[in-house]
Amino acid sequence: MAPLEQEFLNKITKHKGIIFKISKMYMSEKEDRDDLFQEITYQLWKAYPSFRGHSEFSTWLYRIALNTAIIFLKSEKRRSFITNNDFSNYIIAQEEYDYHKEERLAKMYKAIHQLNPIDKAFIFYYLEDFSGKEIAEQMGISEGNVRVKMNRAKNKLKDILGSN
């Protein structure tokens, strides 16, 4: 394996959890989620040689991951009998089955799935505790615009959570 490839794989392995969480935010079906996960990994690898280290690796990764997820399309050939909300394996890490935690996660992802791709990106940055300035930098819009859009996305999510 080439050194660059090894270096990339080492870095990406540390962040695979967050990539998978982004995939779960954007895709409700397992197969789509796995496809998106692979696509993000591929896009990161494609862009990796031009990563100069001007920003944190994680910041660079989030941007590419979200840019890929925003335009990603669901498979058109998906079988119709697969349910829309496949929340299996959301909790895998723990040995003890935590029903309440699983329920909360399922509820959260179900609500997020109802947002549009742009709102999902704002909610992601909110959940990851990014500041308005950082979000503006990532999204390429003004801080004022970030505030407006963030409030809008949060209100939408609040309404969805309230109605469920």
Add this chain to the structure above:
Amino acid sequence: MNIDELKNTWNDDITEETPEISIEQRNKINLPLEKMRKNMRQEFWWIIGIFIFAFMVCSVCRPFKLQLYITVLIASMLIVTVFFFSKFFKLYNEISNTELKTYDALKDLVTQFNLNKQYYLSYYISFAPFLVCEILIVLEFIPWPKPLSETKIAVILIGSVIIGLFVLFLSGRLWFHRYYGRHIQRIEGLLNELKK
């Protein structure tokens, strides 16, 4: 659950079992750009098939003069087609920079798609002179029971050009929307969402 509790729920989601990391791109086409590239490749091979068929028809055309005219005309159309498709492929291979800021990445994608749309329309329009030449050749070489009057020739020529252009325009538009336009519209929608 309220919005503030979401952060705790989000942080509680510690996924260790993720899909296997692979740096190869699989054959699944889930990005609009990839879908458009695939459609463009398919379209190219279809058109090459049509040209092969056209050249086969030319080979049985008689007299020699008609065969020569038609062959030269189709060869010219082939050159134009190859030129435009090389532009399409070059453009599609150069687009998609996911490293840009989200707004810039979407804007870049839309700009490139629209540039390609212009190429595509130019490609269709470039067939107009060929259409005229074909009608002229047909008028010239097809034996009519009675020689056509000048008015009739003018009516057939102008009528065919108008109808032909209309059909070219409509089919080009529908084809473009079906295979490319809806993907462009989706990206434009995302860009507008971020802008407004």
